[in-house]
Amino acid sequence: MSNEGESLLEVERISVRFGGLIAIADLSFGVREGEIVSLIGPNGAGKTTAFNAITGYLQPASGEVRYRGRRLTGLKPNQVAGIGVVRTFQKTSLFEGNTVFDNVLIGLHRAGRQTLVGILLRLPGMREEERRLRGQAAEVLDFVGLAHRAEEYASALPYGEQRLLEIAVGLAAGPQMLLLDEPASGMNPAETAAFMKMIQQIRDRGITILLVEHDMRMVMGISDRVVVLNQGEVIAEGAPASIQRDPEVIRAYLGSGATHA
Amino acid sequence: MSRLAALAVVAFFVSLPLWMTDQYFLHILIGTGIFTIAAMSLNLLLGYTGQLSLGHVAFFGIGAYTSALVSLGFDVTLFGWTVTLAPKPVWFAFLCGIVMAGLAGWFIGKVSFKVRGAYFVIVTISFAEVVRLVALNWIDLTEGPMALNNIPPVTLWLPWLGEKTFWHKTPNYYLVLVIAVIAFEIIRRLVQSRLGRSLVALRENEPLAMSVGIDVTRSLVVATIVSAAIAGAAGGLYAHYIRIVDPDVFLFIYTVTMVIMVVVGGKGTLWGPVVGGLLFGILPDFLRDMAAPEVQWIIYGVIMIVIVFFLPQGIVPAVNGWLRSLGTAVRGATAAKEDRA
Amino acid sequence: MEQFFQHVVNAQILGGTYALLGIGLTLIFGIMRVVNFTHGELYTFGAYMLFMFVMLLGVNFFVGILLAIVLGVILGALIEITLLRPIRGADIDTTMLVMIGAWIAMQNLEQLTWSGIAKSVTAPFPSEPLVVAGVSVGWDRIFVFASAIVLIVGAHALIHRTQLGKAMRATFQDRETAALMGVKINRIYTATFALGSGLAAAAGALLAPVFVVYPTMGDMAALKSFAIVILGGLGNFWGAALGGFILAFVEEFGAGYLSSGYRDAMGFLLIIIILIFRPTGIFAQKERIG
Numbered sequence: 001m002s003n004e005g006e007s008l009l010e011v012e013r014i015s016v017r018f019g020g021l022i023a024i025a026d027l028s029f030g031v032r033e034g035e036i037v038s039l040i041g042p043n044g045a046g047k048t049t050a051f052n053a054i055t056g057y058l059q060p061a062s063g064e065v066r067y068r069g070r071r072l073t074g075l076k077p078n079q080v081a082g083i084g085v086v087r088t089f090q091k092t093s094l095f096e097g098n099t100v101f102d103n104v105l106i107g108l109h110r111a112g113r114q115t116l117v118g119i120l121l122r123l124p125g126m127r128e129e130e131r132r133l134r135g136q137a138a139e140v141l142d143f144v145g146l147a148h149r150a151e152e153y154a155s156a157l158p159y160g161e162q163r164l165l166e167i168a169v170g171l172a173a174g175p176q177m178l179l180l181d182e183p184a185s186g187m188n189p190a191e192t193a194a195f196m197k198m199i200q201q202i203r204d205r206g207i208t209i210l211l212v213e214h215d216m217r218m219v220m221g222i223s224d225r226v227v228v229l230n231q232g233e234v235i236a237e238g239a240p241a242s243i244q245r246d247p248e249v250i251r252a253y254l255g256s257g258a259t260h261a
Numbered sequence: 262m263s264r265l266a267a268l269a270v271v272a273f274f275v276s277l278p279l280w281m282t283d284q285y286f287l288h289i290l291i292g293t294g295i296f297t298i299a300a301m302s303l304n305l306l307l308g309y310t311g312q313l314s315l316g317h318v319a320f321f322g323i324g325a326y327t328s329a330l331v332s333l334g335f336d337v338t339l340f341g342w343t344v345t346l347a348p349k350p351v352w353f354a355f356l357c358g359i360v361m362a363g364l365a366g367w368f369i370g371k372v373s374f375k376v377r378g379a380y381f382v383i384v385t386i387s388f389a390e391v392v393r394l395v396a397l398n399w400i401d402l403t404e405g406p407m408a409l410n411n412i413p414p415v416t417l418w419l420p421w422l423g424e425k426t427f428w429h430k431t432p433n434y435y436l437v438l439v440i441a442v443i444a445f446e447i448i449r450r451l452v453q454s455r456l457g458r459s460l461v462a463l464r465e466n467e468p469l470a471m472s473v474g475i476d477v478t479r480s481l482v483v484a485t486i487v488s489a490a491i492a493g494a495a496g497g498l499y500a501h502y503i504r505i506v507d508p509d510v511f512l513f514i515y516t517v518t519m520v521i522m523v524v525v526g527g528k529g530t531l532w533g534p535v536v537g538g539l540l541f542g543i544l545p546d547f548l549r550d551m552a553a554p555e556v557q558w559i560i561y562g563v564i565m566i567v568i569v570f571f572l573p574q575g576i577v578p579a580v581n582g583w584l585r586s587l588g589t590a591v592r593g594a595t596a597a598k599e600d601r602a
Numbered sequence: 603m604e605q606f607f608q609h610v611v612n613a614q615i616l617g618g619t620y621a622l623l624g625i626g627l628t629l630i631f632g633i634m635r636v637v638n639f640t641h642g643e644l645y646t647f648g649a650y651m652l653f654m655f656v657m658l659l660g661v662n663f664f665v666g667i668l669l670a671i672v673l674g675v676i677l678g679a680l681i682e683i684t685l686l687r688p689i690r691g692a693d694i695d696t697t698m699l700v701m702i703g704a705w706i707a708m709q710n711l712e713q714l715t716w717s718g719i720a721k722s723v724t725a726p727f728p729s730e731p732l733v734v735a736g737v738s739v740g741w742d743r744i745f746v747f748a749s750a751i752v753l754i755v756g757a758h759a760l761i762h763r764t765q766l767g768k769a770m771r772a773t774f775q776d777r778e779t780a781a782l783m784g785v786k787i788n789r790i791y792t793a794t795f796a797l798g799s800g801l802a803a804a805a806g807a808l809l810a811p812v813f814v815v816y817p818t819m820g821d822m823a824a825l826k827s828f829a830i831v832i833l834g835g836l837g838n839f840w841g842a843a844l845g846g847f848i849l850a851f852v853e854e855f856g857a858g859y860l861s862s863g864y865r866d867a868m869g870f871l872l873i874i875i876i877l878i879f880r881p882t883g884i885f886a887q888k889e890r891i892g
Binding site (some may be wrong): 379563 | 635637638659669685688689692694695696699700702703704706707708709710711713714792793821825828831836856862866867870871873877878
């Protein structure tokens with residue numbers, strides 16, 4: 001299942017500090033094109049913080065993050081997304097006051113090209129673009145299986161479907177690489193299994209995936225590689241099977257007791 | 262609101278001076294129209310973008326003063342340099358007013374990104390206060406409390422009529438109506454576009470908006486510039502209709518009036534500020550004989566509180582909701598009738 | 603040189619009352635996150651109450667001041683219970699709008715009740731000012747300054763030495779945890795709003811004999827209170843106190859040496875400049891969320 005793809009994301013020795021608290025001490029890992037990499041670790045290990053540092057929501061105190069050789073550190077989150085690195089959030093994050101369809105439409109922001117002048121003067125390309133975007137939105141909703149919910153408000157959706165909508169919004173942003181923060185949390189086994197298939201379909205479309213997850217079945221089931229974090233540092237890295245047997249990993253988890261394996 | 266209904270409303274207002282000859286009421290409507298334009302522009306910031314901008318009257322006043330000053334000409338000495346400007350035609354002055362207001366909007370937009378929430382409210386209020394105090398004290402330029410007088414009315418070249426100067430109420434009424442429709446249309450196009458979606462996105466969930474590539478600062482700045490420019494246009498209209506401009510245009514109470522119009526009418530909707538504007542523009546005139554101005558304001562204050570408590574979305578969304586449930590009920594009833602038949 | 607010290611003394615006196623206003627608002631703003639537009643109206647209310655007691659009812663001046671403060675506290679509590687509690691949990695613009703509505707209603711009520719003509723309150727102090735080293739200070743102003751200091755110290759004691767104050771500080775730090783620990787948030791909010799309002803009323807009552815009393819006097823006071831809160835950082839007691847004095851100094855010296863017309867503008871300009879470079883205020887300790 002592993003690929004010989006070129007290195008896409010390089011996290012090099014980043015550290016993140018909150019006042020006196022060191023959230024991430026010295027983190028380095030990489031993701032290759034076409035991979036599905038899972039970032040796991042006990043709660044508080046620094047996984048979401050790593051996501052925030054990679055995608056510009058936090059500035060690392062030291063170290064660098066590179067994407068296709070280009071510096072990501074120091075960019076603002078919307079600039080990071082502009083390069084094609086899109087992340088989702090651990091806590092359900094949607095445009096609650098909008099319909100499902102509009103949520104995805106907003107997500108398609110990068111696919112649009114309207115300028116202020118064009119908008120105000122109703123230049124010809126504008127209507128064409130709107131039509132195209134709406135078509136794309138419908139496609140994305142189809143893919144995640146939410147087409148039947150298009151006109152409902154995002155806040156009215158059941159939890160599992162809200163998480164699917166989050167994926168849809170992330171996909172709409174046209175990512176080359178998707179960073180998913182605990183996307184399956186709260187899903188029942190059936191939903192999780194369907195979700196795993198969807199992740200693989202996303203990868204088959206050419207999108208590289210970096211995943212933070214607690215559900216071990218999912219992690220072991222779809223990952224090409226697993227990176228294990230504990231207290232802000234990588235303590236193990238490799239194929240899922242070897243990680244499961246790694247004594248360091250087991251020790252780290254026994255401390256917090258969070259396993260589904 | 263459907264296209265047809267909107268056209269009907271516009272047609273109604275176009276026809277109004279033909280059958281309503283009361284000049285005083287026309288005057289009220291013109292003032293209402295000017296304020297409604299300002300309210301629409303505030304709605305773009307307060308309603309769509311969700312920015313707590315309470316210094317809006319600053320843009321209005323800057324537009325008014327700039328347009329007045331450029332049309333009157335001025336000469337002022339600042340730090341040893343003298344700047345002189347000969348009087349310019351009103352249409353040019355009007356555009357200058359819009360540009361200056363837009364610049365002020367750019368400044369506020371930039372600041373608003375660094376300073377959020379409650380702090381931003383205070384910055385905007387302070388900004389308007391500073392501008393008011395400058396207008397009050399820079400007597401060399403603005404005549405301070407003595408006010409700028411004899412501001413020329415609008416002079417335009419119209420097809421079939423040649424060059425006309427708008428001395429009377431009726432042409433001013435139509436001018437305000439035209440600008441109002443243009444402003445409405447600008448806002449509508451903006452709001453129903455990709456940019457409009459970005460504004461709503463950044464209001465609803467800023468981190469998520471950023472994660473899909475929306476440049477929050479840029480969107481905010483653009484919205485503020487457009488909003489300020491439209492408010493500046495309203496200010497310009499005010500200057501050349503009332504033809505006197507004094508520092509009282511910057512009073513906080515006028516921002517509050519606009520806020521009431523937007524909130525009661527329905528923030529974040531296109532017709533909300535129009536409804537609110539008409540309501541609070543015309544209401545004072547009806548109540549004039551019945552209650553002292555203080556009592557009126559108490560009523561407005563209470564209305565504001567009541568609306569926030571019971572109709573938090575404002576009048577327009579509430580009415581829309583009722584119409585929708587009425588429609589559903591009617592459909593249900595006719596369907597039931599058909600079933601029984 | 604005497605000019606300089608005269609300015610310093612004037613600034614101190616004004617600073618004391620500004621500090622009261624600022625502390626009152628920073629508590630409300632900081633603990634409750636409400637943009638309290640009625641703060642200025644409580645200031646006006648305090649002034650009118652003193653006028654009513656002393657000039658209309660012949661009550662002793664010092665008793666009048668106390669009564670004005672107490673009534674300010676009660677009014678604050680009433681406002682909180684009737685207007686803010688029902689919309690607890692709503693977003694910041696909702697509460698802001700309700701406060702704006704209340705402010706308009708209150709100010710016009712004052713106007714109706716007392717008419718727009720300025721009123722004055724006579725204070726029982728000798729009219730000969732105290733002159734020390736060429737600097738003259740009216741006895742009434744000395745009283746204002748002293749009272750302000752007493753109230754500031756008193757407020758600080760309340761916040762740092764009582765159970766109530768402890769609960770208030772806990773709520774400021776972390777509302778959820780405070781609630782879990784048994785703090786009755788509703789009561790704390792009412793108490794906070796009442797306290798803040800009482801301080802504003804105190805400022806108004808203290809300054810009433812020094813200046814004149816008129817219905818819109820609260821507007822400037824409110825604006826300056828906001829400015830002071832920003833200077834000092836949200837919820838920062840000493841920041842607000844210091845901010846009050848700084849604002850007074852900036853105004854006094856700006857007016858004295860630069861231009862008196864722009865006196866009021868000084869403070870606002872200062873605020874805007876500070877916020878551009880330090881969006882959390884000069885002395886802010888807590889990180890802003892979001």
